[in-house]
Amino acid sequence: MADLLSTIPSPAASRALSRLADVCLRAALRLAMEETGKRYHVGPVASGLAIIGVGKLGGRELTYGSDLDILFLFSEDRAIAPPTGLTVFEYYNKIAEKTISYLTTMTREGFLYRVDTRLRPGGSKGPLAQSLTAFRNYYATQARTWERQALINSRCVAGDRTAGREFSHSLLDMIYQETNETVLAGDIRAMRKRMEEERGKEDSAHYNIKQGAGGLVDIEFLVQFLQLVHGRKDRRVRMPGTYNALCALRKRKLLSPEDYQIMKKAFLFMRQLESRMRMASNQSTNDLTRDPEKLTSLSRRMGYVDDSVPAGQKLLSDYEQMRKEVRSLFDRVLRG
Incomplete structure (x- = not known):
């Protein structure tokens, strides 16, 4: 409750x-x-x-x-x-x-x-x-x-x-073994691509907020990459949980303030969105409709209100902006 x-x-x-x-x-x-x-x-x-x-x-x-x-x-x-x-x-x-x-x-x-x-x-x-x-x-x-x-x-x-x-x-x-950062990044990119193609398929009607491009898995994999790179020498980033690890990486100055804010904001937003979607449907779903008119109820559960811009459109716009920023950050960090 x-x-x-x-x-x-x-x-x-x-x-x-x-x-x-x-x-x-x-x-x-x-x-x-x-x-x-x-x-x-x-x-x-x-x-x-x-x-x-x-x-x-x-x-x-x-x-x-x-x-x-x-x-x-x-x-x-x-x-x-x-x-x-x-x-x-x-x-x-x-x-x-x-x-x-x-x-x-x-x-x-x-x-x-x-x-x-x-x-x-x-x-x-x-x-x-x-x-x-x-x-x-x-x-x-x-x-x-x-x-x-x-x-x-x-x-x-x-x-x-x-x-x-x-x-x-x-x-x-x-x-946290000694690792070649380039090889590690390649492995994680390959696994992410495979997951996206097999489980995160999106179309003109739906986004996948977990497995799709710029979704939760992008954030999780990016955090895990940084933990594996730095965790051998810095035990303080060996932190279970994406959110806790994200905070630890910033505290150790292994993430810039800007990148940290992008990831933190998107992670909290997407996790809340995921929980509200599952509450509403009573199913383990990650599919978000791209039709803002169908997002009215969900957007209000997320705290949006209607004014000159409908609540559903606000939710959709915020998600699209965050997924774009997350995918851009993922590509930049894991491609060196």
Whole structure:
């Protein structure tokens, strides 16, 4: 309600939604441990197993309808003795499967969240729960740039906190490794182009405020690029969350005041716009109509009023100006 009435800023609303997801994940994991333990005559607590939140969840920047991007990992040193007939690996994977089931199963009241675990080593073909050693080996030898980007926004959200801290500490140097800035920029541009072509398609009737040119992903990728470039030497920019990282980069004078203001203003505006669009449609949508007459209700939710210029036209004009500035900045920084 506070978000709907605009009595709290967008980042505060995102933090609240992220805290709610944390609580749900902890409850689902606890229930999964209890049920699986009872089935195999093992205690209700599976020490050594942790859930790592990445992406929007890891950065505490969830919005309405966001998926939960998570990883299941276990510390070999803290793992329990598995039940007879199962390895630790197999037992923890059963708990992971049950946890996801609690979160995603459709009931009469709906479901809690969509869950995405594809950021694990091996992607959708890899085991759900993997050891800390497996993660270390993968990120030391095979991880691609986009996977390093994803782990910038990572934190332990449920389960064994010690195992979660081990994960974070062991992977930091691999995320913020010595890098060729030109190669890094090329990798990020290529991934951004692919996402735009596959998921951010726009036409004469609609913009895509997330994946489209100059949208939220431009800002997120630009911030992550600067973090990967500077984070090895300056630990103070190793900050989960786009908004927090943006502020840290400016504080460390790694962004000019002008560029910072462009990105901050556009990020806050687009995140609020995204949340209002999803509230209005009750769907996880990022498509913004280009017809200002169809934006009257949405524009008023954003605080615009009609005068000599209709509220819908004001919203559309502001968005078009911001996306233009963001894309120009993205191209300038990532093309050197």
